[in-house]
Amino acid sequence: xxxxxxxxxxxxxxxxxxxxxxxxxxxxxxxxxxxxxxxxxxxxxxxxxxxxxxxxxxxxxxxxxxxxxxxxxxxxxxxxxxxxxxxxxxxxxxxxxxxxxxxxxxxxxxxxxxxxxxxxxxxxxxxxxxxxxxxxxxxxxxxxxxxxxxxxxxxxxxxxxxxxxxxxxxxxxxxxxxxxxxxxxxxxxxxxxxxxxxxxxxxxxxxxxxxxxxxxxxxxxxxxxxxxxxxxxxxxxxxxxxxxxxxxxxxxx
Amino acid sequence: xxxxxxxxxxxxxxxxxxxxxxxxxxxxxxxxxxxxxxxxxxxxxxxxxxxxxxxxxxxxxxxxxxxxxxxxxxxxxxxxxxxxxxxxxxxxxxxxxxxxxxxxxxxxxxxxxxxxxxxxxxxxxxxxxxxxxxxxxxxxxxxxxxxxxxxxxxxxxxxxxxxxxxxxxxxxxxxxxxxxxxxxxxxxxxxxxxxxxxxxx
Numbered sequence: 001x002x003x004x005x006x007x008x009x010x011x012x013x014x015x016x017x018x019x020x021x022x023x024x025x026x027x028x029x030x031x032x033x034x035x036x037x038x039x040x041x042x043x044x045x046x047x048x049x050x051x052x053x054x055x056x057x058x059x060x061x062x063x064x065x066x067x068x069x070x071x072x073x074x075x076x077x078x079x080x081x082x083x084x085x086x087x088x089x090x091x092x093x094x095x096x097x098x099x100x101x102x103x104x105x106x107x108x109x110x111x112x113x114x115x116x117x118x119x120x121x122x123x124x125x126x127x128x129x130x131x132x133x134x135x136x137x138x139x140x141x142x143x144x145x146x147x148x149x150x151x152x153x154x155x156x157x158x159x160x161x162x163x164x165x166x167x168x169x170x171x172x173x174x175x176x177x178x179x180x181x182x183x184x185x186x187x188x189x190x191x192x193x194x195x196x197x198x199x200x201x202x203x204x205x206x207x208x209x210x211x212x213x214x215x216x217x218x219x220x221x222x223x224x225x226x227x228x229x230x231x232x233x234x235x236x237x238x239x240x241x242x243x244x245x246x247x248x249x250x251x252x253x
Numbered sequence: 254x255x256x257x258x259x260x261x262x263x264x265x266x267x268x269x270x271x272x273x274x275x276x277x278x279x280x281x282x283x284x285x286x287x288x289x290x291x292x293x294x295x296x297x298x299x300x301x302x303x304x305x306x307x308x309x310x311x312x313x314x315x316x317x318x319x320x321x322x323x324x325x326x327x328x329x330x331x332x333x334x335x336x337x338x339x340x341x342x343x344x345x346x347x348x349x350x351x352x353x354x355x356x357x358x359x360x361x362x363x364x365x366x367x368x369x370x371x372x373x374x375x376x377x378x379x380x381x382x383x384x385x386x387x388x389x390x391x392x393x394x395x396x397x398x399x400x401x402x403x404x405x406x407x408x409x410x411x412x413x414x415x416x417x418x419x420x421x422x423x424x425x426x427x428x429x430x431x432x433x434x435x436x437x438x439x440x441x442x443x444x445x446x447x448x449x450x451x452x453x454x
Binding site: 135 | 350
């Protein structure tokens with residue numbers, strides 16, 4: 001098991017005219033072991049930047065980001081990532097796409113087949129093993145992305161608005177699948193979204209961020225029971241979250 | 254005919270290998286781009302005929318001359334294509350490969366090169382056409398066999414049938430290579446793409 005500890009994170013970008021602007025300011029929180037921590041905040045407040053920093057695609061200007069696994073800090077741990085778009089290699093079959101992630105993760109070759117089949121079965125796509133991604137629907141491709149992130153069996157999984165590009169019905173199915181897998185597999189998940197009902201349904205903890213530069217607004221424990229079900233209580237909690245964000249914004253203005 | 258084919262093939266393969274390496278280097282490393290860009294542009298301005306002459310004058314009448322002439326003639330044009338392809342690579346896929354700890358070789362072979370396939374095929378088609386022309390010129394005055402040599406021999410005795418027969422043979426060889434080899438390889442390497450029917454009703 002692993003947790004992600006973010007402490008006093010700061011990130012600056014430069015505008016086209018060269019003027020620097022701060023996107024993340026003194027942000028500290030942790031994604032707890034075996035739980036789903038959902039990060040919500042206004043558009044452009046640096047949520048994706050934060051995820052990208054944790055996998056080395058960006059670098060924080062100040063502060064630290066620690067991965068603690070079994071009590072020990074790790075430098076560049078293996079992290080599963082579900083992107084906003086599936087980012088599958090279109091010239092590789094579904095099975096090959098997942099196998100390549102396994103190869104990158106250093107999983108021994110004899111294990112690839114069984115692991116690929118196992119995780120494709122978890123997302124109900126085992127019959128698409130030999131298909132190319134472009135022959136699948138958007139929702140199916142996103143499920144392959146989810147299977148790939150889970151198949152490497154990393155302790156930490158990051159999800160960056162993974163269902164934002166699919167229709168609501170498909171997104172609801174994907175949320176249910178993902179939440180079920182998170183509960184079953186006990187992975188530490190950091191999940192970014194704009195969608196409040198999604199945050200309410202997916203989370204064990206919710207971190208709300210302010211407008212740019214992102215600061216920690218609140219850290220909320222999800223009161224809903226597990227296994228999670230999509231019902232009125234999800235919308236009630238979403239309304240609570242909305243109040244938190246809106247009240248904070250009003251008091252700021 | 255066989256000798257000409259071999260010269261075209263060997264010269265093109267050498268040029269292709271160099272151009273893939275240099276094209277990727279130019280597209281990914283700023284210093285590489287700064288260093289090679291003027292050389293490539295310069296190379297593009299020198300006609301193949303000049304290289305054919307220079308090769309024969311430098312290396313004499315031997316097998317190395319056509320290889321050299323073909324390689325240096327088509328190399329800049331191949332590089333330009335591959336360099337342009339690298340510049341338009343899908344950054345999201347490269348980021349994905351970084352996140353999932355792909356090794357450098359995995360990134361090149363599984364993520365970068367497959368994206369360059371259309372550029373490589375476009376370059377190969379154009380490059381082969383050019384390579385044939387250069388080989389024929391070199392063979393006309395720098396070898397004692399090959400299509401160019403045969404055409405020259407026919408021309409010297411004013412044998413029009415001979416010139417036309419060799420030209421037709423040459424065209425047939427090109428068609429066989431295009432449809433029997435390049436098209437087949439391209440179809441195989443792009444089988445993952447769903448067929449597009451633009452005029453579907």
